[in-house]
Amino acid sequence: MLDPIAEARRRLGLARRFYDEGRAGDAVAVAETALAVVEQAGGPNHPAIAGACVELSLLHERLSQFQKAEKYARRSIVITEEYSRNDETLVRLRVKALGCLALVERVYNRFGAAEVLYRSALDLAENGTWPQPQELAELMCGLGAVYLFSSRFGEAETLYREALTLVGADHPGAAVVWHHMAELDLMLSRFITGESYARRALALRERQYGEYHPTVANARAMLAAVLARQGNLEMSEKLYRKAISTFERVLPEHHYDLAVACADFGMLMAAKGNMAAAGRLAQRALDIKRRILGRNHPEVIQAIEDLAQYN
Structure with missing residues (x-):
């Protein structure tokens, strides 16, 4: 008979x-x-x-089910606190759990708590011998996003560039770094470099995951x-339509990424003078965000x- 722990690991691999x-x-369902x-x-x-619990937290976060993601991350943190810090397998789990909870805190705009959690995770990871560069880079990008949305742009950019050096510019894991750097440059109106970074992120992700x-x-x-901020409205519209079509096909009806895309696409439609379409997209974005983030977010x-x- 297969060992229960080995069977659980097999099922988690299947879930991934x-x-x-x-x-x-x-x-x-399989992770549960x-x-x-x-x-x-x-x-x-x-x-x-x-x-x-870490795997379930990651899955629920990816599905914008943030309350469930938080529940599983907190449970994993409590369990790993009980065990020796000399066991790197458990330390690694704790790092992942801290990162999961930090992401949820960031989503809920609790930036102080998110920063503490990300720093704790990075401190533990940097003291170990196990971390892969991509794992550290993802934590650094998470902390960088906290800085970004706290208007600490210089600190965010420093972290992103350190993460890029760590993982390598052409490694598949660099996609997340290029994506964050594109977001930073978009917010700072640095559209030429922002476009370059966004294209690199897209190329790496298409190579790794395919088109859909x-x-x-x-x-x-x-x-x-x-591209929309640069005035390339036609190409931007094509990309938004394809992105939203993919989200609708593979994600739940109420997903954060879909809401963001609808909101941004609504602004593009308004810029093109189609206020009716802009209003429909903005309403859809509002409905999704209200459902997953709460009325006061x-x-x-x-x-x-x-x-x-738009009304």
């Missing part, structure tokens, strides 16, 4: 494969069965439970946003203000 294939619902297996085999605080993957669609939406308030401009 399902997500990469665009089968997000199946991925969550993995958690049930280790809970039954090892008790409530077995370290393997922390691993299953939510990560690829997200990269298309970023490039569309940069700053992005929901901004979405209400955006919609008012």
